[in-house]
Amino acid sequence: MSRYGFLGPEGTFTSMALDAWQPAAAGERVTFGSVDAALTALRSGAIDGAMVPIENSVEGGVSATLDALASGEPLVVVGEVLVPVTFVLAATSGTTLRDVHAVGTHSHAWAQVRGWMAAHLPGAEYVATLSTASAAEALEHGRQPYEAAVCAPAAAQRHGLEVLASGIGDMQAAVTRFVLVARPGELPARTGADKTTVVLFQREDHAGGLLELLEQFAARGINMTRLESRPTKDSMGSYCFSIDLEGHVLDERLGEALMGLKRICAEVRFLGSYPRADRQRATVAPLTSDADFSAARAWLDGIRSGGS
Numbered sequence: 018m019s020r021y022g023f024l025g026p027e028g029t030f031t032s033m034a035l036d037a038w039q040p041a042a043a044g045e046r047v048t049f050g051s052v053d054a055a056l057t058a059l060r061s062g063a064i065d066g067a068m069v070p071i072e073n074s075v076e077g078g079v080s081a082t083l084d085a086l087a088s089g090e091p092l093v094v095v096g097e098v099l100v101p102v103t104f105v106l107a108a109t110s111g112t113t114l115r116d117v118h119a120v121g122t123h124s125h126a127w128a129q130v131r132g133w134m135a136a137h138l139p140g141a142e143y144v145a146t147l148s149t150a151s152a153a154e155a156l157e158h159g160r161q162p163y164e165a166a167v168c169a170p171a172a173a174q175r176h177g178l179e180v181l182a183s184g185i186g187d188m189q190a191a192v193t194r195f196v197l198v199a200r201p202g203e204l205p206a207r208t209g210a211d212k213t214t215v216v217l218f219q220r221e222d223h224a225g226g227l228l229e230l231l232e233q234f235a236a237r238g239i240n241m242t243r244l245e246s247r248p249t250k251d252s253m254g255s256y257c258f259s260i261d262l263e264g265h266v267l268d269e270r271l272g273e274a275l276m277g278l279k280r281i282c283a284e285v286r287f288l289g290s291y292p293r294a295d296r297q298r299a300t301v302a303p304l305t306s307d308a309d310f311s312a313a314r315a316w317l318d319g320i321r322s323g324g325s
């Protein structure tokens with residue numbers, strides 16, 4: 018992979034995720050104004066990979082990313098990165114908290130500093146910007162309808178801003194999970210500490226429908242690490258389920274679960290198997306190992322070929 022897209026400019030949390038993924042010298046970095054723009058460029062072949070936020074420990078799933086991956090030309094996740102998110106309130110030199118009437122930042126950041134804002138700048142207006150770092154950059158160039166930006170400490174420094182307050186996130190231990198997305202191609206190797214992401218579309222709405230889907234995982238000892246319902250956007254009340262699972266599609270139990278889902282769902286969208294950022298190995302419940310599945314399959318093959 019040589020061209021990586023991300024929400025720019027440099028200094029965003031997404032750029033930090035890309036720093037963690039890709040050694041500084043390797044590959045070209047291409048900035049975009051939104052997750053959608055990066056994924057459109059990826060689908061068109063203009064870039065080879067895109068780093069996008071998918072889940073936040075405070076706010077949950079990132080809808081823009083989940084929805085962009087659930088429809089359109091197929092894309093797959095090939096890796097994940099966890100970034101601890103710390104926010105500062107930054108402004109040009111000489112600005113004090115009293116001078117701040119409006120604050121610019123990305124909507125994810127605003128959602129995570131609401132408590133601090135209510136306590137310290139209750140009257141401040143929120144101005145949405147394309148990213149945290151773009152809010153900081155605009156302050157440096159003096160062309161913005163706000164006096165302060167919420168951004169990463171590194172973005173404040175990069176743009177010569179003063180930090181009016183630091184650690185302003187409502188949850189100090191907030192973490193955002195980013196994924197590197199690519200066009201389908203080679204599957205990342207199985208490591209034993211993998212995750213698989215799928216989107217499930219039901220055939221028709223009926224009592225127990227979600228339970229039927231989840232039974233496919235439960236029966237094979239597969240743990241879920243995220244489950245979200247998202248509107249399909251076709252009609253009111255029509256939802257699909259975006260799910261992260263422990264394991265790799267090359268694991269027998271996971272492959273069998275996907276086959277079970279393929280039979281009962283209108284559509285199973287495979288969004289990739291990739292190594293977990295925390296390297297935590299999947300717990301394999303008794304009688305659900307590859308060896309257990311292979312032995313059962315060998316037994317069936319034997320019967321089918323006239324044995325017992």
Ligand SMILES: O=C(O)C(=O)Cc1ccccc1
Nearest residue numbers: 029030031123125126148149
């Ligand atoms: O604007 C940024 O810096 C981003 O990368 C988006 C974002 C904002 C806040 C938390 C995580 C990601």
